[in-house]
Amino acid sequence: MSGKLWGMMAGMVEDEWLWGWDATPGIVSVWAEPDGRAFVWRRLPESGELLREDVRFRPWLVLSNLEDLEHLGPRLRPEREGPAPRRVTYQELSGPGALRFLIRAEDGRALASDVLQGASRRLGRPFANLRDLSAETVLSLPPEEQYLTASGRTYFRGLSFEALHRLQFDLETTGLDPGKDRIFLIAMRGPRGDTDVLEAHGDGDAAEADLLRRFVERVRQWDPDVIENHNLHGFDLPFVARRARRLDVPLALGRAGSPGLRHRPSARGSALGRGAERNADSMRRARYTVPGREFIDTLDAVLRHDFSARDLPGHGLKVVARHFGIAGPAREYIPGARVHEVFRTDPERVRRYARDDVAEAEGVARLLGGAAFALARMAPRRYERLADAGPATGVLDPLLVRAYLRSGAAIPAHEGGDGTAHSGAALHLFATGVARRVVKADVASLYPSLMREYRIGPKRDRLGALLSMVDRLVDQRLAAKKRAKAAPAGSTERHENDALSSAMKIIVNSAYGYMGAVGLTRFSDVHAANEVTRRGRAVLALLCRELARRGVTLLEADTDGVYFAVPEDWREEDERRVVAEVAALLPRRVQLEFDGRYAAMLSHEPKNYALQSHDGTLHLKGVAFRSSRAEPFGEAFLRKALRCLLAGDVAGVRDVYVDTVMALRRRRVPTTEVAAHVRLTKDSAQYAAVRERRRELAYEAMLTAGRTSWAAGERVRIYRAVGGRAGLLPEPAQDDVDEDVSAQGDEDPRDYDVEYYVRLLKDTFAARLERGLTPLDFSTVFDDPGQPSLFTPSLADSRPILTVVQAPPEDEPRQESLGG
Structure with missing residues (x-):
């Protein structure tokens, strides 16, 4: 086989690892049950028509050995013999990974029961859930992820973000306690941009119950693919659920199955109620979900944006909308505690306020939600789960598991490491106080660049999948940035490519942290991470020395870039020239770019500073200047x-x-x-x-x-x-x-x-x-x-x-x- 052909085939395999291999277009939601039924909703890219496919899949899990299934006797057969009623099949995966037997069956619950029965016999104590077993012995995913991983399907192929049918809603309540307070108004914005304000016709239970029924009916009429709001999982959905349960109103918000909301585990769930009632509320550790629609909380996108940009004055909807210019000049504002009081005397003002809320929620979702939308085209998870997932365990792990299973390779189990500490990133504070004529030189994705330059990846990743994904994502991200730059401002093409670039940046920049997260990620390798850190320190030292040689005053440097002050007689072309000269001395894949110039900077502590642009805009960085606890x-x-x-x-x-x-x-x-x-x-x-x-x-x-x-x-x-x-x-x-x-x-x-x-x-x-x-x-x-x-x-x-x-x-x- 020629080298060119081999390279093409390798590239195809790597694209399958990254994007899946089933080209089915238009998937907007997937729901799967443990019994092997999967429901797939697709919106046809050409016509926008919605289709539902009911398919069967074989639930699966991965075990370290077959010991806990030996009690099945002849029911346990090699996969090559094919499926049969009540048969459980196994496929031994290649390589040294601890999780090496792919087990499939007709029914996932029965399969789990078989494994738990065997484990209970082997260990002499009862087990009720696969989560109770060691992660070194079993890998079990939610049914939707099993289906997507095995089928090679992903969400949104061939669809633009604008093609999604999205609905926003917002509650107005008499107070914050669903145990005693009521919903008196619900604002809704439909997929075509039309708004509706539903109100309770009275103050009693019957009026509120009627309001909830009309809300459910309007959701069903507008039939959105996605339901959005700000703090949706922290307030709106839990409040609606509690009031509906109290009033005995079925919440048939999904597209299939029995009415009502279900819940899924989540690190950031809601915490409603008080006292014992609140402590018992399972929603403290979960989020609601329904078949056929995706629940998207714009607060997740805001937090993700601010984690990297650190430029938001707060995380509330109105603060964010003002910051990004989404709020209109006539936007109605009412203090939250006074909304119900104002409604009693001036209901039209509250209606305007509520309409503005859902319009701003739509704008924030459109502006910041593109990265999660793009991630759903890659990772085998539901869109709503990727919207609140961390980039390491929530995105990279699913991608790597799919890559290994697609290649028939055994999967490493989580390991605790050998006690070696993860060395921290390089950080230098050269000067404190006020500097003028400040320049920032940005180091673009330093650690991923060093991983690529020196081929540093996890030792246990014998397929080299992590490095391959980083390679392809960097190349494809540059292409997406180029397409975005060439597209007209405000166009769908620019928005989509900007979102794709952002999603790829999230994954690329998490690769280094993924390796250093010992015990938390499947392919962690602290020694590889420390080697990247060592080389990063050397590169940072080199560029600081070379900048200082050219007459600048260094202020602060870390893996994101360097701030320095320039002499009074320098012009912008001098600043750019110096950055370009130093960039030429760095390793091939490490890019140093001129990132901005500022009138002045107060350097307080490492990663805590204030910058003032030449136009007077003030930028604050670090908890010394921006803290949610500050008065x-x-x-x-x-x-x-x-x-x-x-x-x-x-x-x-x-x-x-x-x-x-x-x-x-x-x-x-x-x-x-x-x-x-x-x-x-x-x-x-x-x-x-x-x-x-x-x-x-x-x-x-x-x-x-x-x-x-x-x-x-x-x-x-x-x-x-x-x-x-x-x-x-x-x-x-x-x-x-x-x-x-x-x-x-x-x-x-x-x-x-x-x-x-x-x-x-x-x-x-x-x-x-x-x-x-x-x-x-x-x-x-x-x-x-x-x-x-x-x-x-x-x-x-x-x-x-x-x-x-x-x-x-x-x-x-x-x-x-x-x-x-």
Whole structure:
């Protein structure tokens, strides 16, 4: 066979590993049952017509040996003899992997029962679920993933994101407790963009039950492939389910099977209710699902975006919509706690508010949901599961399992490692304080690039599947980026290729972390990960040395890139030239690119900094400047003070500080602005057990407000009141996670401990600016305005400072620096 033909065949195999091998187009949902029935809904790309296919598949699992099936006797036969009634077949997979017997049967439940019976006999104790067996002895997947893995099918082949029939809905409720509060309005946006607002015609059970029935009927009429909303799994679906159960209303939201919602395990499930009722709620660890439709929570896409970009001021729907320009200028805003009150006096205003909510949910889903849509074209999982999956165990593991089974190869079991620690990524802080004329040079996917350059992959991946996938994804991502750039702005083609590029980037960038996650991923290899880390450190040291040689001031460097300040007389072409010169010295597949230029930067700590663009836009990075727990008044102060500091206006920082202190002391700051948004880590019983030894503000606030029971995981807004008391504020509406709700109206007590928050302002928020000022200037700027001194130094001539804290890496032989 010629080398060219062999290469073509190898490429086809690798594409099958990555994309599957069944070209069936238009799959929009898959539902499978353990008894071997699978239901496949397809939307024809040409006409948009929806079809349903009912097919049979043979449920399967992978075992390390056949010992637990020996009791089947002649019913256990080699796969080559073919299926037969009640027959269980096995296929021995090749290679050294621990999981080496692929077992198939007509019915998955019966197969699981057979294995559990054998394991119980062998180990002398009962087992009720395959999850109770060691992961070293069995691999068992949900029925849908069994079907998709075995068939080589994936979602959405030949479909664009716009071809999906998507529906958004949003609840308006009288409160946040489904045990006592009601749904009084449901806004809906249909697949064609038409909106409808359903309302309860009265205040009793019958009116709410009628509202829920009309909601279910409208879903069935519009027949969407996907149902979306923001915090859908954290609030809307659990609330609907609880109210429907209480009112005995069947929730027939699926396309097949018995009415009602089912649930699936999930790391981020809902936590509704209070006390014992809340603790018992299984939805704390699960999400709802139905046959034939996919539930997509836009909060998942927002969290995924912010994990990498770190550019969002919050994660609530309205905050995100404003950030991305989705919110219209006439958008209606109502504080969440007042929606029902406003509805009683001005229902049309609430209807506008609800319509805006579903329109923004659609916009966020369209803008940020493309990556999960593209991942569903690759990985053998339901679309809704990929939308909230982690890239390692949720995407790479399914891809690798499919690749190994397609190749007839035995699969490694999870291993705990040999005790070798995973060495951390390289990170350098060269200077702290305020720098001007700042440039960022971006290192594109450093670790995956080094894996490719030096062919570093997991030792147990004998097929080389992980490296092959990274290779092909990088090449295909570059092609997708090129197509996106060539497509007209705002076009479907650009959106699809941008989404495809983002999805591929997610997988590529997770490959290094996948290798280092000992015990968590199937092909982990800490030694390979550490070798990548070593080479990464050498590359980073090289580019820092070479940049410093060219006259720049290094500020910070990590595996994402390098920030540096340039001389005052440099122009942009000088900045780009230097980056290009250093890029030429790096390994072939490592790309260093000019990524941006900024007017100024405050370097505080590693990965904690503030950048100001030349147009005045402020970018904050790290928990020192952005934290979901931070009090809003402090963050508002910090943003104003940073603008002054980065502009060189030290006296202006003083003015902002004085204004904030005086606003606190005159109680012009609403209580919501001093409240912290915290997640409880102890339930009521756990706190009661330690309360005598240590009292904590969050839990004391619950008790002071009359809350005697709560569950771990609940989010609350607390503040310190006068006299050391703990205060509790009502939560904002659940679709506004992390929403900054500053209006409390006339009911705001403003009973917070003023001097406590003045100290917090200086000790916590002002401290973020300390590295940008001399000790004398810092003391002067943040001197208590209520205690003026006759000898206060003038700030007229004060300027921010920059302090070098680490020299550039010393010269090393180039071969060693590259890890050769």
